[in-house]
Amino acid sequence: MERGMPAGGPGGPVTSQAPPFTVPMRYMLLGMAGFVLFAFDLVAQSIHLSGGGAFLPQVVALTHLLTLGSLLSFIMGAVYQLVTVAFLVPIASERCARWNFWLYAASAFGLIGSMAIWSLTGLLVFGSLATVSLYVYAILIIVSVSRSRIRGPMLWFVISAHVYLMAAVAAAWLMIASISGLRLGGVFPQLLATHILLALGGFFTFLVMGFSFKLLPMFTLSHGFATWRQKWTWVLAHAAVCLALIGIWAQRPALEWAGGVAGWMAFASLLFDIREIFRKRLRKKTEPPTRMVVVAAVAGMAGVLWMLVQLGSGREQDGWQGVVTFYLLGWVVLTLMGYAYKIVPFLIWTQRYSAKAGRNAGAGDRPGPGMRAHTAGSAPDAVTASPPVKPQKVPVIADLIQLGRSRPVLQSFAIGVMVLSFSGVARFTAGAVAGSIMIALSVLGFIWQLQRVVDPKQVAKELRGHD
């Protein structure tokens, strides 16, 4: 009997590396809750978002409610799930991932609260705890994927992202320490720029780019596309971060500008790859969330271009606030929203329906896995003697969510981002408020659609008593 390369070892198809449902789901639910809080807080703070309110405590707290309270939390859950399927390795320590959730939730929200009331003690205590928690997460992921036999650009992107995360967190902790009295010789502006660069251009960008090389072909069923450009995207993205970093610390605007050019080229390379993936796709009808990921990549490229203009124009805080808002919401958040429309239903389907897949029969009419009458050497008479049954359809993932309805949500979010970003630069308060309301309504619509898939009552039962 001719056999190919077995995937699951001899004797069966089992290759399961995925963590228990409760591990990624808790993080994702926290991220979704954080996103709802962000929507309300965004409207509440919208009046401060035009005209340089970026350093107000409540705006700093709002920014971190999005990045720490929502994005990072959701990403941690998604990454715990994705690394197991993309790299075919288990999480290095499931127990650690599970318990780290509570440390992360307490420290992140404690830190955000401390920012809102500007409590230096709170910033130091919760900031230190959040640093520990994020280091635990980053090390877990780096150790896990390093054990994988799958090599290539996706692995480089994921490892780089988590190294940048640790560096960004270190910069943040140093900022807190300097505010609390640690003498750092007046480098606070450089630390702030480093923190933003490493978090946005480093962690979020590398992670989204890396996983896009896996997720987009999967969602479009693309085959036979060229992958040679991926390594150059990785090199260019690193060049962008490193050049900009040197420019910030050496105070050489030319290097910052060179970093921006490299970043723009990294996005151009990514977009060529995405175009190639779409050209070779078998699913000709692309779903709205997947299309929006492409729009988000274009927004990322536009954000870098805006940064280059900003570097040349010499505009100060307002301009930078606009760039960061546009890049964060238009590239990072929009991409994650697009992927969340696919990842969350998959996770729910796996938990609730995968065990029923292939069993399109009424319960009790045919034997379940534990009741099989057909062992070696005996014909399964008991099975075939069952009366005919009316088949019950096991849903596929598309049955769990109507992805067509994501279109207005994602489109209004994208428009809101543009209105908010440009109004901030133009010091147009009414525009900033209108943009914030559009974004908030889109976020609430997005969460409403996801919670219908998740079903809070059922997920509460599934999570209860598992830690």
Place this chain on the structure above:
Amino acid sequence: MIDLCEVREALRQNVYDPEIGINVVDLGLIYDLQEPEEGTLYVKMTMTTPGCPAHDSIAEAVEWAAAQVFGVAEVKVDVVWDPPWSPERMSEEARQQLYG
């Protein structure tokens, strides 16, 4: 004696790729069905991509659905990557569904 056509039909009727919504037979994921010894069914299959998140559920669904066919006493599912899946393996119906 296992009726391999009946097994194929059972898989066509019951086992779907949950993401694409097309059954595994029309997708061309089933490479080979054999009965190496009386009552034992050997299924050689693949996934559309290595690291497919639905890997386990599809493979287990194939095992379960095949086990329901008359004469099948034991099922052995082997998921292989060589040869890799390619779009040419899909049936005309599957292509129409995807391209539509």
